[in-house]
Amino acid sequence: MRRVRYEHSGGPEVLFTEDAPVPVPGPGELLVHVAAAGVTLPVVRKVREPREPIALGGEIAGEVVSTGEGVSGYAPGDRVTGLCFGHGYADYAVLHAAMASPVPDGASAADAVALVRSGLVAYGALDAARPAAGEAALVTAAASGVGHLALQLARLRGAARVVGAASDNGGGSGKADFLRSLGADEVITYDEETWGEPVDYVLDAVGGDLLTPAVRALAPHGRLVAYSSGGGTVQAYDLLVGAKSAIGFQMALIARGRPAVYEAWRRELWRLFAAKELRPAVHARFALEDAAKAHEVIEARSNLGKVVLIP
Template structure:
């Protein structure tokens, strides 16, 4: 089979021939039909001291399993792969796998499910947003685009997207946002009751400043950053951290409820994820470049 790998920090990515992996206990062997490319994986390639397997969201057809009970050969599944996911075949722990409905494609699955679970999670972490003003950073990303749509579904009075490039404004408004602002703008409009931040780093300070008194900043970025306690005190503001892995491990019932909600919204046409592009395995480097340069409008997907 083909597999994408790299040998040193920063790449380059290349395709190699490798043996098809054999599932261990509790694992499914999946023929990959779609693989979601994420910012954390792109950052690992650029920053990790040692090469790591290129894992992430995969969707495809089960071809084998070992010690599994929920899925059979021929079932379509999606889930998070912690090993080599940029490949023709990948191993997926049964506990991390979810069925792909008949009315959805595997591209739909990787564009909707993991990113949608994060988007729903940060909205739940923020608390009720009905009647409130919500700002979503990285609004054109795989998660951000769904957070914009879901904030509207949850009844937000005003939804604004923040992006790195003003050329993305039309796309963000097409998602249902009332307005779009740029990170470098001096002001981001009216104060917000809630900011959902996927960027972190230097953007944390302006994101916090954009909050109204008693506002909430939900931070779910892998980009780091710090905030000053004084900036929280003067406006009685809150910063809430969110990590999907903790939910998946510690609250599986909530994870499952979010999953059902996402597919219901997809099925009735309320929620449709945007896909920036579909890349062959041989073009994995181009897929990473789209995310690293922040030019993507929606989810970036590999098609083995």
């Protein structure tokens, strides 16, 4: 089979495709013939980190080929999606059964990759904000794989005003039209002096220097939910003067510690998809051999929705 990996840190140019043996599923694992694999900013960032190379994992979707010892509920031929911690940029990948969920009829593998993991992060970050009907919401990285779903979910959870924030990307990127088509009332860019009228909560996927204007955009008693791998610092005084809150959200803690909640969120995402109330967008599909091009799109922040590899 083919898989993509790298041997030293760097940009997209360090990725290469190689032949590798088909993996064997261990206890509690599924061997999946990959039909789609998601490309995420955290994985793209890790390739640049000066550390030992990691397996390029992430969201995958495809058909179960075989199962390891102790697996129940899945059989060869089932269509599944889930988070792969090993090599996901590959023709075949191993997926732990606890991280898998069925792909319903009517949904493609690309739909599943765009919806489930990104949707779970979006849903969880929104839940952490404790949204109330009639509030105003702001979503950073709003055109990203997670952000474009968070924007829609905020509206579905009762937000009266939804603001999408995105990088300018040199203009002409189509982000403003894309976000408005998903229900954004306003679209701002990060370099604007003010981010408009205050909002009740911000869902932030960027971090870094953007945390300061994100807190500033909050109304008194507003909540910032940070779920970015980009780090950054929030000044305590900026929270104090407006009785604002900063909340951290990590999907892995929910998956490991609250599996019933994790599963309930998954079911709700598929329900919203089936009802055509939630629209996952796939920006581009790349072959495995073009994984470097997929990483370039993510690094340029030019994607409108999810970037997917199609082995």
